[in-house]
């Protein structure tokens with residue numbers, strides 16, 4: 001994998017530097033266009049970088065594959081230091097002129113356990129065999145580093161033109177159901193649709209899901225898909241039954257428009273607001289914070305007063321509040337976000353001590369007493385609050 005570059009050569013990849021770990025060959029003083037071309041003879045850009053360049057988009061990652069054994073290639077590179085090797089996958093990280101680059105070997109894989117990571121059966125195969133492990137034709141294009149030639153074994157160029165997502169073989173979703181989510185992600189990012197046969201294969205798979213799959217990878221794709229904050233993606237996710245990958249429990253599209261909600265109230269984890277709608281996320285490997293967001297949401301019942309709303313959401317993550325808006329009571333959640341969350345009482349423990357109250361659990365009672373009144377009258381001053389406390393203590 002490599003990143004960056006910008007020169008005006010037709011064969012160069014117009015991408016920005018995004019990560020110091022990876023970079024373009026041109027920037028380590030080894031310009032494949034001008035010299036040592038034979039060194040680069042077997043090197044190809046592959047996948048997203050080629051697709052994005054042809055679509056006129058910037059890529060985040062730049063994947064590079066060596067037709068043959070990349071580890072041996074890395075070791076043979078002049079002025080390059082091999083700094084990391086992953087023997088089972090045939091990948092190598094080399095450092096050239098102070099910059100690092102990952103290079104993958106062409107490889108063949110089989111899915112011995114469907115839905116889980118494949119097993120590598122051959123390292124250093126032909127490009128034509130390497131292509132078979134890829135997900136969609138638009139991600140199966142190679143571009144020669146040495147000549148800039150595009151190599152298209154699967155009709156990816158045509159599918160880019162007609163905006164189609166097409167799997168390479170009929171077992172594709174059975175081998176790796178994360179591809180169903182990847183298709184959803186790409187359909188949103190590029191405005192592509194599934195070709196009819198691929199859609200049938202997807203429908204077939206979703207009718208008979210093998211839940212023994214790698215949910216770490218499913219979660220990664222859910223995050224990437226729904227952090228794009230697209231209601232359109234969510235509609236497809238629910239209406240096409242893609243959500244069934246996560247839970248067999250039936251789910252219908254909620255009436256609240258989550259995309260608008262998140263636009264107005266941005267959150268760190270938009271994906272969790274979308275996917276939380278399914279309620280059953282027990283298969284996903286959630287972090288403690290993610291699980292707490294869901295547990296807090298589940299624990300909140302009906303909220304009858306401003307005080308109850310305030311107390312329910314005061315310590316909750318914003319995602320919990322948004323889930324409540326989508327699934328339980330939009331008005332209450334929005335009232336909190338737009339109005340109540342901005343209200344804070346000014347008095348603290350020191351004030352209560354100065355008023356002669358020794359520290360005790362009664363403090364919370366007093367703060368809540370003031371809070372109820374401040375929620376009803378947010379312009380209340382600190383002096384007003386102290387006055388309320390005095391009254392409370394006398395009563």
Ligand code: ATP
Pocket residue numbers: 046047048049059060061063133134135136139140176178179182
């Ligand atoms: P992005 O712009 O999101 O990074 P990408 O296509 O580069 O898109 P990656 O996840 O970085 O996505 O994958 C790089 C390449 O690896 C893909 O273009 C595709 O050829 C292949 N690939 C990734 N995931 C899968 C998968 N689940 N099944 C088959 N091939 C895959």
